[in-house]
Amino acid sequence: MARDAGDPRFSWGRVLAVLRKEFLQLRRDRLTFAMLIGVPLLQLMLFGYAINADPRRLPTAVVAAEATPMVRAVVRAAEHTGYFQVVQVPTEGEAEALLARGEVQFVLVFPSDFTHRLLRGERPALAVYADASDPAAAGPALNALLTLPRQALWRELTGALAPLRPGAEPFELRVHRRYNPEGLSAYNVVPGLMGVILTMTLVMMTAMAMTRERERGTLENLLATPVRPLEMMVGKILPYVLVGYVQVLLVFAAARQLFEVPMAGSFVLLSAAVLMFILATLAVGFTFSTLARSQMQSMQLTMFYFLPNILLSGFMFPFRGMPRWAQWIGELLPLTHFNRMVRGVMLKGAGWEALAPEAAAIGAFMLAAGAVALLRYRQTID
The missing domain is CATH 3.40.1710.10 (abc type-2 transporter like domain)
Structure with missing residues (x-):
């Protein structure tokens, strides 16, 4: 073995041995393998069938x-x-x-x-x-x-x-x-960026928080403490609520000062919508943290979640231009309803009565994601 390891000649046998080891490792990492297959299929379905820049009917x-x-x-x-x-x-x-x-x-x-x-x-x-x-x-x-x-x-x-x-x-x-008499695209895009930025950053940061504990070996210490699953989730989530509000304030300031996007509605109502969406997004990130075994897997899950959100929520492409099945999927995503709430408040001056259905959809998603996160965390403890 020592003589083969020191042999300067190129060996296809050693290449095949390394190749076999990589395939075995990939087979054991089922989540990564699923992402390698799932992401291309998802992109093909969304860009091939769901995306339409010329909405009809x-x-x-x-x-x-x-x-x-x-x-x-x-x-x-x-x-x-x-x-x-x-x-x-x-x-x-x-x-x-x-x-x-x-x-x-x-x-x-x-x-x-x-x-x-x-x-x-x-x-x-x-x-x-x-x-x-x-x-x-x-x-x-x-x-x-x-x-x-x-x-x-x-x-x-x-x-x-x-x-x-x-x-x-x-x-x-x-x-x-x-609501946009001059037809400025910034009036539509900039308010939508609030939800897109929150989805991209908060899910990833929350998902990596627990996996970071697992990789560093400190998760066992947390599991040995009397902290309950709900207390753990609240303690992990609260710091990122503040981070999310800071991000929203930066986007809002840029929208008003740089792009002159109007603010026709109530800032208090907008803040309430932001809080609901932040909590729903963080619940998703916490769920991903219980599924992933490494920070790399957390990032993969985040991107897999982020892709349909940005494409099917009406942020990049007209929502009504999508086929019916794609709209049904989009209605399940919290970003779809948050975009409607933000644009409704800022551009249309919408009140609570008009936004109540969207708030109810985000609240239902938040409760469902939180329940899954707590259930998965209990299984981790067991």
């Missing part, structure tokens, strides 16, 4: 006091573009409330005398209210909507009803971009 509220053939033709033409999924709403106030809560993306309001003025050649105005907080979601649909005056009524306005001037548009569109 966006919910659109239509307010029309009359149901004439002219009105139906305009609504039908809007649906045929593929960008609008129309629902009838009785009043303009109710439609704008849906727009503020994010339940619809657009509102079309026909004047009560739309058909009468149209037949008189007076070019009535069709009001369009768009939730422009995400310019990527609203932009293509608005561009498609601009073709309606020229194409929607070409069958109805023939003969004596045809416009006197060739090429004239029989009605006009008055587009009102709500």
Whole structure:
């Protein structure tokens, strides 16, 4: 053996021995092996099927006091573009409330005398209210909507009803971009960065906290103390709550001073949303710390969790542009609901009533993740 170890010649036998050892070690490290297979498959599924920068069939509220053939033709033409999924709403106030809560993306309001003025050649105005907080979601649909005056009524306005001037548009569109009238992407991206930064940093730091104890051999000392699992989790989490608030304050200050993002709502409500999201995120990190056996595994689990959060939460790509199954997954992620809360408070001035469903979703996730973390920690003690 000593002579073989000192042999200066290249040996494929020694290479194969090392190769066999590496494969055996990889097989024993099941979590790492799962990440090597799972991450590429996840990326393939998300980028191949779930990501769509041109969302279609966006919910659109239509307010029309009359149901004439002219009105139906305009609504039908809007649906045929593929960008609008129309629902009838009785009043303009109710439609704008849906727009503020994010339940619809657009509102079309026909004047009560739309058909009468149209037949008189007076070019009535069709009001369009768009939730422009995400310019990527609203932009293509608005561009498609601009073709309606020229194409929607070409069958109805023939003969004596045809416009006197060739090429004239029989009605006009008055587009009102709500919450982001200038279409600035920073208004959508910068508030979303709060949740993205918290997810990336807090999950990783919390996940590595317990595995660091295990690698250094101090976990056994902690297990020998009378500290209960809930007390351990609270003690590990509380320092990072302060860290999370510091990060949020830095992003908020940059949003206000550098990017001039408006703050239309309550800062107290925003702080409450941040606290809920921080606790939910830290519960996930604590769960990962009970699953991983090394800091490297903690980082792998963090990245595996971070990837669908950043892609399916509506931060990078329009949420309504994703297929239905991807939206269902996105609804399970706390970052999706936190982004809605932050943008709702900062851009729309949303109150607690509008944010309650999102807060309930984050609270349910937090309780579920905390229960799993406590259960896993008890198994570690046993």
